[in-house]
Amino acid sequence: MSTETQQSDPFLAHLVAVLSIYELGGSTAPVPRYDGPSDGQIEHILRAVDAMARRMFTAEETVASLKASDDTTDAVTDAVTDAKASSTSNSAPSGSPFVVPPGPVPAAAFESDTSAAEELKLLKAQVLDVLRVCNAVATGDLSQKITAPVQGVVVVQLKDVINKMVDRLAEFAKEVTRVNQEVGTEGKPGGQALVTDVEGTWKDITDVVNKLVANLTIQVRSIANVTKAVAAGDLSKEIDVDARGEILGLKNTVNGMVVQLRVLTAEVSNVTLEVGSQGIFGGQAHVPGVEGVWLELTRNVNRMCSNLTDQVRSVAGVTTAVAKGDFTRKIEIQVGGEMATLTTTLNTMVDQLSTFASEVTQVILEVGTQGVFAGQANVEGVQGTWADLTRNVNKMARNLTDQVRSISKVTKAVALGDLSQTVDVDVQGEMLDLKMTVNSMVAQLSTLANEVKRVTLEVGTEGILGCQVTVPDVQGMWKVLGDHVNLMAMNLTNQVRSIAEVTKVVANGDLTKKIEVDARGEMLDLKETVNGMTESLSVLADEVTRVAREVGTEGRLGGQANVANVSGTWKDLIDDVNTMTTNLTTQVRTIAIATTAVAAGDFTQKVTGVSVHGEILDLVNKINDMIDQLGSYASEVKTVGREVGTEG
Numbered sequence: 001m002s003t004e005t006q007q008s009d010p011f012l013a014h015l016v017a018v019l020s021i022y023e024l025g026g027s028t029a030p031v032p033r034y035d036g037p038s039d040g041q042i043e044h045i046l047r048a049v050d051a052m053a054r055r056m057f058t059a060e061e062t063v064a065s066l067k068a069s070d071d072t073t074d075a076v077t078d079a080v081t082d083a084k085a086s087s088t089s090n091s092a093p094s095g096s097p098f099v100v101p102p103g104p105v106p107a108a109a110f111e112s113d114t115s116a117a118e119e120l121k122l123l124k125a126q127v128l129d130v131l132r133v134c135n136a137v138a139t140g141d142l143s144q145k146i147t148a149p150v151q152g153v154v155v156v157q158l159k160d161v162i163n164k165m166v167d168r169l170a171e172f173a174k175e176v177t178r179v180n181q182e183v184g185t186e187g188k189p190g191g192q193a194l195v196t197d198v199e200g201t202w203k204d205i206t207d208v209v210n211k212l213v214a215n216l217t218i219q220v221r222s223i224a225n226v227t228k229a230v231a232a233g234d235l236s237k238e239i240d241v242d243a244r245g246e247i248l249g250l251k252n253t254v255n256g257m258v259v260q261l262r263v264l265t266a267e268v269s270n271v272t273l274e275v276g277s278q279g280i281f282g283g284q285a286h287v288p289g290v291e292g293v294w295l296e297l298t299r300n301v302n303r304m305c306s307n308l309t310d311q312v313r314s315v316a317g318v319t320t321a322v323a324k325g326d327f328t329r330k331i332e333i334q335v336g337g338e339m340a341t342l343t344t345t346l347n348t349m350v351d352q353l354s355t356f357a358s359e360v361t362q363v364i365l366e367v368g369t370q371g372v373f374a375g376q377a378n379v380e381g382v383q384g385t386w387a388d389l390t391r392n393v394n395k396m397a398r399n400l401t402d403q404v405r406s407i408s409k410v411t412k413a414v415a416l417g418d419l420s421q422t423v424d425v426d427v428q429g430e431m432l433d434l435k436m437t438v439n440s441m442v443a444q445l446s447t448l449a450n451e452v453k454r455v456t457l458e459v460g461t462e463g464i465l466g467c468q469v470t471v472p473d474v475q476g477m478w479k480v481l482g483d484h485v486n487l488m489a490m491n492l493t494n495q496v497r498s499i500a501e502v503t504k505v506v507a508n509g510d511l512t513k514k515i516e517v518d519a520r521g522e523m524l525d526l527k528e529t530v531n532g533m534t535e536s537l538s539v540l541a542d543e544v545t546r547v548a549r550e551v552g553t554e555g556r557l558g559g560q561a562n563v564a565n566v567s568g569t570w571k572d573l574i575d576d577v578n579t580m581t582t583n584l585t586t587q588v589r590t591i592a593i594a595t596t597a598v599a600a601g602d603f604t605q606k607v608t609g610v611s612v613h614g615e616i617l618d619l620v621n622k623i624n625d626m627i628d629q630l631g632s633y634a635s636e637v638k639t640v641g642r643e644v645g646t647e648g
Contacts, residue, residue: 009201009205010034010036010037011034011036011037011038011042011201012137012138012169014032014034014036015045015049015134016134016135016137016138017032018031018032018049018053019049019130019131019134019135020135020138022053022056022127022131031053034046036201037200037201037204038200038201039199039200039201040200041161041199041200042200042201044161045158045161045162045165048154048157048158048161049158051154052123052126052127052130052154052155052158055123056123056124056127059120059123059124060120062120122149123155125148126146126148126150126155126159128148129146129147129148130146130158130159130162132144133145133146133162133163133166134162137166137169140173142166142169142170142173143170144166145162145163145166146159146162146163168195168198168202171195171196172193172195172198172202172205172206175193175194175195175206176193176209178191178193179191179192179193179209179210179213183213183216183217183220189213189216189217189220189221190213190214190217191213191217192210192213192214193206193209193210193213218241219239219241219243219247219251222239222240222241222251223239223250223251223254225237226238226239226254226255226258227254230258230261235258235261235262235265236262237258238254238255238258238259239251239254239255257294260287260289260290260294261294263287263288263290264285264287264290264294264297264298267285267286267287267298267301268285268301270283270285271283271284271285271301271302271305275305275308275309281305281308281309281312281313282305282306282309283305284302284305284306285298285301285302285305307335310333311333311335311339311343314331314332314333315331315342315343315346317329318330318331318346318347318350319346322349322350322353325357327350327351327353327354327357328354329350330347330350331343331346331347349386352379352381352382352386353386355379355380355382356377356379356382356386356389356390359377359378359379359390359393360377360393362375362377363375363376363377363393363394363397367397367400367401373397373400373401373404373405375397376394376397376398377390377393377394377397399427402425403423403425403427403431403435406423406424406425407423407434407435407438409421410422410423410438410439410442411438414441414442414445419442419445419446419449420446421442422438422439422442422443423435423438423439441478444471444473444474444478445478447471447472447474448469448471448474448478448481448482451469451470451471451482451485452469452485454467454469455467455468455469455485455486455489459489459492459493465489465492465493465496465497466489466490466493467489468486468489468490469482469485469486469489491518491519491523492523494517495515495517495519495523495526495527498515498516498517498527499515499526499527499530501513502514502515502530502531502534503530506533506534506537511534511535511537511538511541512538513534514531514534515527515530515531533570536563536565536566536570537570539563539564539566540561540563540566540570540573540574543561543562543563543574543577544561544577546559546561547559547560547561547577547578547581551581551584551585557581557584557585557588557589558581558582558585559581560578560581560582561574561577561578561581583610583611583612586610587607587610587612587616587620590607590608590609590610590620591607591619591620591623593605593607594606594607594623594624594627595623598626598627598630601634603627603628603630603631603634604631605627606623606624606627606628607620607623607624608624
């Protein structure tokens with residue numbers, strides 16, 4: 001049986017102590033008095049053990065006296081007498097089941113027909129066996145029983161009582177061990193010790209054990225409910241079961257722990273809500289009256305929040321700077337673990353973003369501002385999205401280079417008048433729209449150029465007036481350009497046709513027509529020139545007609561054509577007409593003088609001193625010849641007449 005069982009059974013402890021004293025020997029040792037709970041069975045055991053002890057001490061004294069005296073018979077007789085007297089004076093009450101015969105050793109010897117020495121030896125063996133069983137019981141071994149042969153009613157009853165006590169103790173220990181195993185080891189509260197046919201102290205001990213287990217079950221279950229609720233995050237429960245002593249201290253401790261955990265949880269929840277959900281950094285948990293682990297936990301939470309605040313604010317400062325395009329900031333606070341990895345990653349990201357931004361800015365500056373195409377961003381050590389972004393920027397720059405160069409090639413060709421080129425690079429989105437627009441523009445320009453060329457060829461070279469440029473689906477400036485070309489062609493047609501009409505009638509001698517079509521610029525000058533020419537020709541014709549009429553019809557020589565503000569051919573023409581008139585006047589008058597002289601019979605005058613040519617020269621020569629002939633004829637006639645008429 002365990003030490004706890006001994007301590008819980010005062011009678012068993014007393015019995016072990018008494019037997020230990022008896023085992024040491026000697027009747028003078030003080031025997032402790034049993035003051036614990038008692039019943040009839042315990043009293044019987046105490047009386048039997050006391051009687052056995054007296055018998056043993058008496059027998060030992062008798063044996064000692066026998067060894068000292070040669071008269072064994074007298075000594076035995078005296079011992080028997082003394083034993084009777086001792087037994088008589090200390091006998092049990094009448095009716096007791098443990099009645100001891102007078103004189104233990106002689107009585108035993110008498111009953112068993114053995115000598116007193118043999119009876120003493122047998123008694124000692126019985127006591128030693130009882131002592132062995134009691135020692136085994138005292139050390140917790142309930143498997144031992146009294147097995148020594150016994151005689152006598154008292155000893156047999158003592159053996160049966162002790163063996164029954166051992167059986168009861170074994171059953172009690174088994175039940176207590178079972179309950180202890182279930183409650184204390186297996187964690188099955190609610191068990192009860194079931195020991196049948198027990199009375200007195202054993203029943204009280206069983207009831208006490210069961211009450212202890214029941215109370216412990218209620219208390220443990222209440223503590224378990226609270227701790228389960230705490231483990232499940234429910235801090236609203238407290239231990240309200242009645243408790244005393246250390247369990248009361250445990251109850252108060254657990255309830256105080258729950259209250260502190262409630263405050264700690266509220267503070268930690270508030271701090272984590274502010275820091276983790278609301279993003280309000282700098283918060284601290286304030287839990288008054290906490291000590292030990294809870295104080296350390298509060299400090300650690302506050303330290304964590306403080307560190308997290310510093311770290312997140314440092315990270316936020318850097319990321320805010322990065323978001324604003326400032327790549328000069330880096331995280332410089334001391335951190336460890338994953339935050340150190342995050343710090344290194346963010347600082348590396350800032351370096352790579354700085355390099356990336358520098359490279360992309362360079363490429364954009366070259367491609368977008370300076371017009372230096374084919375530039376590529378070179379960012380070392382980037383991976384993932386940054387590598388993809390770098391490749392995409394380079395691909396964009398490369399595609400943009402190809403696209404712009406293709407468009408530039410086409411526009412250069414257009415600028416040089418080559419409308420056979422088109423943008424054939426692969427593009428998408430707005431660049432596809434631009435490609436289609438440029439190609440459509442080239443196609444429309446080609447159509448427009450062909451139409452304008454056709455119209456200018458027909459109008460300007462072939463003289464086919466009235467042609468119009470026809471370019472379908474053109475809009476904006478190209479439509480305006482087509483309309484202007486058509487307007488130019490139409491105006492030019494109207495103007496040329498008007499000029500042609502006037503020149504035709506001028507050619508037909510009709511100088512009454514003028515160009516009346518609206519004209520501007522050089523066409524206006526031409527219009528005014530033609531109209532001026534027509535007017536000049538009209539005046540010229542009038543003057544020439546007048547001179548011709550006067551000279552040729554009316555015979556009024558000496559007239560001159562007078563046309564003001566003429567020059568060039570027209571002036572030369574006037575001068576020639578006037579020269580002709582002057583010459584003709586001179587010639588006619590010279591001829592008239594000569595012919596008048598001839599008519600007056602003066603044949604000495606000839607047409608001389610005038611410059612003549614052509615038919616007038618022939619006429620002058622003929623007149624002069626005629627005058628010569630008429631002079632000769634007159635001279636001959638005169639001679640003949642003188643000779644005939646005068647001289648006879």
